[in-house]
């Protein structure tokens with residue numbers, strides 16, 4: 001069959017990087033194999049030396065994983081991708097591949113619990129120094145730069161309070177000082193935000209969230225330039241082994257075929273839910289930068305195509321009222337996943353951000369009356385009714 005040059009991103013995400021076999025299968029093939037065989041000892045030598053290209057071992061590369069990586073690069077707008085077993089493997093690998101004892105990392109304070117744990121308590125065990133800054137304030141990034149600063153790290157929007165970092169400003173400052181910027185772009189997904197456009201060097205994802213979006217598999221990805229992938233990332237990840245299973249990569253490739261539709265639809269429902277919750281008499285306030293009266297609305301509009309499907313809100317009351325609300329929910333599940341087709345709610349202070357100290361939680365406004373909601377693909381009326389009955393019967 002002759003080929004046509006596909007122009008649209010959706011068409012490319014559906015037809016791109018297929019790696020079809022001689023069996024002429026219609027769907028993406030799934031190579032559940034750990035190894036690949038060689039026609040001769042000479043060929044094995046040539047492939048190991050790099051004189052000939054070819055798959056060797058799934059910890060290094062695999063055709064099914066290759067399809068997922070190429071599609072991720074396409075949707076993110078970066079040159080290349082290395083897939084990992086989880087989002088956290090992507091966060092950790094993206095840092096450790098380029099750091100050594102004596103280096104310094106600057107990170108925004110507002111972080112997902114496990115990201116915070118890696119930066120505060122794990123990499124610091126290896127002679128790496130760390131400073132935390134208020135990500136919203138460009139001056140605070142500038143103030144922490146030292147001669148040994150190698151990495152800026154942040155999430156935008158942050159989990160769970162949705163604080164934004166001005167990517168263009170922070171990346172410009174980093175370039176001037178020869179610092180690499182790693183952005184955790186998990187919360188709004190590659191559908192709604194492409195950090196490479198604003199100068200980010202490395203972008204990390206959890207495939208577990210919107211990319212699968214149906215609660216089935218773990219997975220992650222590190223996006224970067226081809227040069228960074230080949231020279232820094234690949235040698236580190238090949239040998240340390242946080243590789244993704246081909247089966248999970250296959251599930252995620254199929255997820256990428258529908259992620260645009262899902263995220264846009266979920267975002268539309270979420271914007272309506274923000275209005276509904278903001279006016280509810282049991283709700284104190286809602287965190288969602290993509291709404292007109294929010295202090296970071298202009299920045300949100302500049303960086304994101306839409307607001308995304310995650311919001312958080314403060315219930316009038318304390319922990320007891322927040323727990324009551326969660327326990328009253330009938331359709332919405334209590335679950336710490338996000339980006340799923342099913343609506344999910346969680347109490348961050350006692351779960352995803354439990355590991356933080358009281359002071360760290362209060363710095364990030366993760367109060368005991370805060371609930372995070374990931375809006376699913378159910379009908380607006382049903383989600384709204386469940387929230388309403390659960391709030392009203394607190």
Ligand SMILES: *Cc1c(COP(=O)(O)O)cnc(C)c1O
Pocket residue numbers: 086087088089091112114115155159184186187205206207208209218219220
């Ligand atoms: C979920 C999440 C991660 C970790 O991804 P996993 O796939 O669960 O390892 C990292 N950062 C943020 C912001 C997340 O929401």
